[in-house]
Amino acid sequence: MRADRLVAALLFLQARGRVTAAELAAELEVSERTARRDLEALVASGVPVYAQRGRGGGWRLVGGARTDLTGLTSREVQALFMAAGASGASPELRSALRKLLRAVPEPLRPHAEAASRARIVDELDWSRTAVTAGGPHHTALERAVLDGVRVRLGYARPGDVPHERTVDPLGLVLKAGHWYMVAGTSDGLRSFRLGRVTSAEPTDEPVRRPAGFDLASAWRSLATRLEDRLVAATVTAHADQDALPVLQRLFDGRLSIGRLLADGRREIEAAGPSVEVLAAQLAGLGSRVEVVGPLRAREHLARLGRELMARYGTLHETATT
Template sequence: MRADRLVAALLFLQARGLVTAAELAAELEVSERTARRDLEALTASGVPVYAQRGRGGGWRLVGGARTDLTGLTSPEVQALFLAAGSSGASPELRSALRKLLRAVPEPLRPQAEAASRARIVDELDRSGAAMTAVGPHRTVLERAVLDGVRVRLGYARPGDEPRERVVDPLGLVLKAGHWYMVAGTADGLRSFRLGRVTSAEPTEEPVHRPAGFDLAAAWRSLAARLEDRLLAATVTAHADQDALPVLQRLFGGRLSIGRLLADGRREIEAAGPSLEVLAAQLAGLGPQVEVVGPPRARAHLARLGEALMANYGTAREAAVR
């Protein structure tokens, strides 16, 4: 059941007091069967909704048309606001969350507020990328965000050994099929891809949350810095037509395909964090791609070729003999 529909159903019940499945279906623009399943799901989750049988019956929130939703436990409140807060950022849903928050018992409101801002989906992401593996630590980190406690985090960047540090988990972000944690560190705000987390151990220390912290704004700043690093260097090359699909998968939006050359190849430009990284990535395509500039990228490819010959040249000669 979609979180925004669950919120809408609760608000409709609170406003009307007694509703039929048909009335709720018309309000939510779903089938009567779906509306009935939603009402039953609310009851099963602990929301104080019950069915009044017979003529003139329907579904009612315990306590009448005005209720504080006291049937919700703290974990249920957090689960509801966590799901609804991350399911989208439409003005209608934000308005519904604000209204629902007023119906939550006062002692549970801090948890509800924390959950509603704990994670987001990057609105700028239109890739439709499939969800990737996030590792075994997402539940622990999500709990740390909700509880507001620091975490001793093990993290390994590609090619590096895992490194431990204590961080302040502030929120989770879904971007292009990957989950990231935004956290405070000794070096300021940083993002950590959950698939690279090697360990996560909550501490008893409270997080330091910067004054006026906004997860969406923080993520935009971090994402812009990451994008700058990814576009720090560019190389120009001539590529066989058959290599273009592989290059597009390898570089995505960092690849520009230019004019058709007289020999049937295409002129391309690829961007990356450094010339060395770009050269190493393009080297894997062998003679299908010829890097033409800048000279430093060609020089690095030549060094790679010499190193490969040193490692494998003797083995090739032995195999020929």
């Protein structure tokens, strides 16, 4: 622990030029007395540190002595800080990141700091856990975020014709197994699922970053809108006990299990983007789930039943003859 603190103290001196014992104590989360002892230990070990007395004094590195990380390119530094700076990092990793930032040569620090804030991982569940690839344009969009350049983006939702627009890529988010890009558009901040991007052409124009932009805050606002669409409707049903584990996996946090009924089944309520989608999902459990409301869900199931019978009813007739 003492060796770690001495390294951190040296890097802090290197980054600030001059520090007081109180400033170092606050940075290392130790007492001022301990910070002063660490500075004296650096002197005793031969590090060119000296104390300047009086007003405006403090501790300095003699002649601007430095201990730089060498051999790292700008791209490598950005990649490292983007990976290590994602939300959810452990306290140890965040501490290492702070130390590393002070060791990075001065010209690379702004790029490293920007990269550390360019990606987050949202761990709140949207009922999916397996991480999918970000699509063929993931690397290009990540590069645009890091380089701070606008992108001509081709994008298409399922069943739609791709359309193109110029956007300001501001950060990447991993959520429920999918990668999203938060970007500024003519309509304000929007999120784009990377798997639906059909083209990504960087431009020479710099990104227009909103004043005070924070990726985590922007994503929370966008995610709230998405979550509202995911739970826009509810369906009530009676389910066999052995169907409950399947339903829990299917709906995860969008399933409420209610009272035990006289016939041994459970009352459940499932939430989703629409009544029709919920009815279709529950239809897969057959007679183990009986949808009781709303009426529109039951009507949709009846319609599905007629369509399925028309398509597959002859198979049953063939099997019984």
